[in-house]
Amino acid sequence: xxxxxxxxxxxxxxxxxxxxxxxxxxxxxxxxxxxxxxxxxxxxxxxxxxxxxxxxxxxxxxxxxxxxxxxxxxxxxxxxxxxxxxxxxxxxxxxxxxxxxxxxxxxxxxxxxxxxxxxxxxxxxxxxxxxxxxxxxxxxxxxxxxxxxxxxxxxxxxxxx
Amino acid sequence: xxxxxxxxxxxxxxxxxxxxxxxxxxxxxxxxxxxxxxxxxxxxxxxxxxxxxxxxxxxxxxxxxxxxxxxxxxxxxxxxxxxxxxxxxxxxxxxxxxxxxxxxxxxxxxxxxxxxxxxxxxxxxxxxxxxxxxxxxxxxxxxxxxxxxxxxxxxxxxxxxxxxxxxxxxxxxxxxxxxxxxxxxxxxxxxxxxxxxxxxxxxxxxxxxxxxxxxxxxxxxxxxxxxxxxxxxxxxxxxxxxxxxxxxxxxxxxxxxxxxxxxxxxxxxxxxxxxxxxxxxxxxxxxxxxxxxxxxxxxxxxxxxxxxxxxxxxxxxxxxxxxxxxxxxxxxxxxxxxxxxxxxxxxxxxxxxxxxxxxxxxxxxxxxxxxxxxxxxxxxxxxxxxxxxxxxxxxxxxxxxxxxxxxxxxxxxxxxxxxxxxxxxxxxxxxxxxxxxxxxxxxxxxxxxxxxxxxxxxxxxxxxxxxxxxxxxxxxxxxxxxxxxxxxxxxxxxxxxxxxxxxxxxxxxxxxxxxxxxxxxxxxxxxxxxxxxxxxxxxxxxxxxxxxxxxxxxxxxxxxxxxxxxxxxxxxxxxxxxxxx
Numbered sequence: 076x077x078x079x080x081x082x083x084x085x086x087x088x089x090x091x092x093x094x095x096x097x098x099x100x101x102x103x104x105x106x107x108x109x110x111x112x113x114x115x116x117x118x119x120x121x122x123x124x125x126x127x128x129x130x131x132x133x134x135x136x137x138x139x140x141x142x143x144x145x146x147x148x149x150x151x152x153x154x155x156x157x158x159x160x161x162x163x164x165x166x167x168x169x170x171x172x173x174x175x176x177x178x179x180x181x182x183x184x185x186x187x188x189x190x191x192x193x194x195x196x197x198x199x200x201x202x203x204x205x206x207x208x209x210x211x212x213x214x215x216x217x218x219x220x221x222x223x224x225x226x227x228x229x230x231x232x233x234x235x236x
Numbered sequence: 237x238x239x240x241x242x243x244x245x246x247x248x249x250x251x252x253x254x255x256x257x258x259x260x261x262x263x264x265x266x267x268x269x270x271x272x273x274x275x276x277x278x279x280x281x282x283x284x285x286x287x288x289x290x291x292x293x294x295x296x297x298x299x300x301x302x303x304x305x306x307x308x309x310x311x312x313x314x315x316x317x318x319x320x321x322x323x324x325x326x327x328x329x330x331x332x333x334x335x336x337x338x339x340x341x342x343x344x345x346x347x348x349x350x351x352x353x354x355x356x357x358x359x360x361x362x363x364x365x366x367x368x369x370x371x372x373x374x375x376x377x378x379x380x381x382x383x384x385x386x387x388x389x390x391x392x393x394x395x396x397x398x399x400x401x402x403x404x405x406x407x408x409x410x411x412x413x414x415x416x417x418x419x420x421x422x423x424x425x426x427x428x429x430x431x432x433x434x435x436x437x438x439x440x441x442x443x444x445x446x447x448x449x450x451x452x453x454x455x456x457x458x459x460x461x462x463x464x465x466x467x468x469x470x471x472x473x474x475x476x477x478x479x480x481x482x483x484x485x486x487x488x489x490x491x492x493x494x495x496x497x498x499x500x501x502x503x504x505x506x507x508x509x510x511x512x513x514x515x516x517x518x519x520x521x522x523x524x525x526x527x528x529x530x531x532x533x534x535x536x537x538x539x540x541x542x543x544x545x546x547x548x549x550x551x552x553x554x555x556x557x558x559x560x561x562x563x564x565x566x567x568x569x570x571x572x573x574x575x576x577x578x579x580x581x582x583x584x585x586x587x588x589x590x591x592x593x594x595x596x597x598x599x600x601x602x603x604x605x606x607x608x609x610x611x612x613x614x615x616x617x618x619x620x621x622x623x624x625x626x627x628x629x630x631x632x633x634x635x636x637x638x639x640x641x642x643x644x645x646x647x648x649x650x651x652x653x654x655x656x657x658x659x660x661x662x663x664x665x666x667x668x669x670x671x672x673x674x675x676x677x678x679x680x681x682x683x684x685x686x687x688x689x690x691x692x693x694x695x696x697x698x699x700x701x702x703x704x705x706x707x708x709x710x711x712x713x714x715x716x717x718x719x720x721x722x723x724x725x726x727x728x729x730x731x732x733x734x735x736x737x738x739x740x741x742x743x744x745x746x747x748x749x750x751x752x753x754x755x756x757x758x759x760x761x762x763x764x765x766x767x768x769x770x771x772x773x774x775x776x777x778x779x780x781x782x783x784x785x786x787x788x789x790x791x792x793x794x795x796x797x798x799x800x801x802x803x804x805x806x807x808x809x810x811x812x813x814x815x816x817x
């Protein structure tokens with residue numbers, strides 16, 4: 076089972092997210108993460124979907140997506156050099172005594188503290204999914220109260236293809 | 237019977253009158269747009285959310301609407317209309333329960349790639365999402381079973397949406413398109429300007445194939461010693477039956493057609509092996525398993541055709557011609573993929589196609605096999621056999637009727653024993669296997685073909701799922717001949733329970749069903765019954781002579797099974813032959 080990152084350019088229409096996610100669901104394709112936002116062209120949205128499966132599955136995903144009228148283009152980003160980024164907000168237990176240690180981790184990861192509570196810190200980290208996984212692992216011992224990840228967004232590199 | 241008796245000239249005048257830019261309501265825009273699309277018959281059922289639309293129909297002499305007795309009847313009729321004519325079928329229902337009653341019919345059409353435009357009303361836009369009276373999210377509910385759907389938000393969009401819907405439904409891989417129209421949109425007034433152009437950025441089906449792939453096919457045919465054609469519904473839908481005939485004639489390659497492909501190739505031809513699959517012919521199934529080249533033309537390798545996938549066509553190089561790229565390689569790994577419209581592809585192929593010269597032994601072998609193993613059953617002089625009934629129908633209609641069926645044993649016997657020679661003469665729910673489809677689809681087929689004989693073959697189970705539509709046959713004098721092969725049991729389920737569930741018959745007994753002759757007469761339709769061969773021939777011929785609709789019940793025994801049979805999970809050459817064994 077390989078992980079694939081695909082971009083799906085869709086008409087910015089009501090229901091289009093349901094069409095795409097519904098297709099994954101009913102055909103038994105896995106969605107690891109999905110992000111949606113505007114694209115470089117007005118009226119079009121860009122979805123980035125991380126899915127797992129063999130090459131046959133990826134081919135079927137692509138072909139089935141193209142059958143949706145609102146899908147304009149499907150790009151297999153991970154078949155070429157790409158930049159993939161995710162943002163996470165992590166609210167971690169941080170009594171005053173523990174704070175210097177946590178700040179050390181934050182600095183090493185080039186993350187940022189974006190909120191300070193009486194007993195907590197909120198850390199914002201940006202990077203590829205592995206970096207965020209690592210950050211989460213390191214903060215776990217302090218007690219993670221809440222965690223929110225955006226899912227991956229990605230583009231192919233300028234000199235790719 | 238209701239028909240539109242319009243001459244060419246009056247059609248032109250009508251078109252001009254309809255195209256005139258005028259300020260009219262969304263409902264009138266809908267009706268005008270449908271007429272401009274060439275729709276001559278719509279099946280539907282009114283209700284609260286479509287009151288404006290039905291109001292616009294009132295006193296409108298141009299618009300032909302058939303009031304069914306259930307929305308399910310309306311959509312199956314629209315489906316039968318589309319399959320038997322090649323035109324887009326149209327039906328209308330109200331919001332909520334009206335719309336949800338269409339769901340089975342939409343799924344039926346989607347599975348078999350039938351072009352429909354399905355119009356539903358919805359509650360007033362401002363009430364959408366509030367659980368209003370008779371509100372259902374029908375675009376959401378039908379998303380997995382429509383080719384596309386629209387929820388109209390602005391009356392200005394309506395002409396474009398309707399035109400797009402017809403284009404999408406009837407191009408590429410065909411299918412149902414749903415248009416959901418909130419009540420305020422059907423009431424809103426605007427200046428109507430007909431839309432004749434269509435431009436949908438994300439939609440551009442591949443019609444012409446890749447030349448290199450076609451060349452590869454030609455080469456493969458030259459080299460093949462055991463080539464075989466598997467043709468499906470795509471041949472019928474593309475109108476490519478003549479091209480298929482030319483291809484077979486030129487190459488002399490034996491051919492089998494799927495259930496939906498019946499009629500795409502004349503069954504009397506000596507290269508025709510019959511239908512493959514679960515209840516296919518011995519020769520068709522065996523030939524697939526020993527072929528060295530399998531040319532799939534517009535079929536989708538359905539599991540009822542392939543049996544156990546890993547053991548399907550083990551020796552064959554696979555060629556797959558399909559308008560839908562997603563079908564290629566979906567179930568069966570393909571060596572030569574050809575994406576395109578079947579008719580267009582075959583036109584190109586036929587320019588180069590030559591006789592498959594290395595296949596003489598193969599042809600002779602298959603011909604002998606067809607003679608040795610035809611479909612067969614043990615006939616009886618004492619009781620009616622369902623297979624004999626189908627043979628009687630075939631003989632008395634010269635194989636020239638449009639036959640619609642329901643789903644189950646009678647469907648398979650109709651497929652096996654009615655020998656089709658023309659496309660669009662066979663209307664059956666293949667993919668979804670929808671009981672209740674057989675009879676209402678015949679109404680649609682008859683509306684599309686007023687001058688042809690339409691015979692609807694049903695079981696006693698499925699007939700009771702849409703029997704209420706007998707009313708519209710009587711009222712509109714739609715002269716469908718409705719056959720009920722009554723074995724007092726859900727026969728196909730009984731067969732599986734006998735063969736696979738060790739004779740444990742569970743909830744299949746239909747004894748106590750109504751007297752079908754009386755039922756027909758209650759609706760004002762002539763009813764007949766036969767229990768032996770002599771009666772059968774006499775009443776059937778009388779029913780055929782009767783100018784209006786007729787119901788003919790043939791009483792048969794319940795123990796008859798459909799053979800050959802490939803059990804689920806077996807490869808298709810592992811056939812239970814039944815009586816022929």
